[in-house]
Amino acid sequence: MKWITGIIALVLMATLTSCDESLVDSGTQTFPDMAWPGDDEAVFEITPPDTLNTYDINIRLRNNANYAYKNLWLITQMKFPQGKIVTDTLEYDMANAQGEFLGSGQDVVENKLGYRKEFRFRESGTYQLSLQQAMRKSGSATPLEQLEGVLDVGYTIEKEITDGSK
Template sequence: MKLARLKFILPALLLFMLMTAACNDPNRVMDDNTEIASRNWSYANQIRFEPIIDDPSAAYNLYFNVRVTGDYKYSNLYVLLHTSGPNMKSGVMRYQLKLANAEGAWLGSGTGNLYSFRIPFKTNYHFPAKGTYHFAIEQNMRDNPLREVSDVGLRIEKAK
């Protein structure tokens, strides 16, 4: 009986420790992802985030999080990033996210048929003021809807 309990408790304890370590990221301001319904990302489906910045004197790194299936047919992904916030002029920037090399090998990490990417787009960035910022990510490829995009997200962390 004690051995059976031990077989249950040890894996549960290990899982708890791993989850606690993963959540213990003191530099993370936000790391949110949004699932794309049916893996079909249309132009009209802008993925929105509203991070709160408490320390405008700190430098931040900003990343796109993207997950695609192995059936995604391109080596890149063009997105438009709409931004606005306190003491900041609203704007739109176009970014090309490289997902595969010239030989077609995925540049992200893979699990099963899903490939995850964390792609930096601003490093050592200073937000102009304290407050809530607005980010909207829009796909900007020729296909509408863009197929085989599983998740899209935004990560903001304090620069080390």
């Protein structure tokens, strides 16, 4: 009976690891209180696989039903190895007009938000990606102290696989 359990575990592990052949790198910061503090910047060190190929960089965010907004505002910053810094303020739709979340899942919603498409890491060395929520209540200039309902935030780097699909 133990060998059947072992075979099932082995098949499950092989299935899970082969599900996303395009995934090159990822990182996640978890928020234990299920809220993203306004002054908490998620910072990730990225060592690119090469300087020749292009990759898609996505932001991943998981939220629950306590997320009360239709959108998400983020301030992103990419620091290049030789000192260049690119800062963006980005807005993402998180729910449709009926208030239904756009990501996948029920109790926990997984969102894959496009950040850089066909990005080439032209400089060798370590890049730094920082993400900070920039949400405010409607009509207020004061940032939210806590963005409720956010479980974690992170990034993925994905490459094209040989048949041209992702």
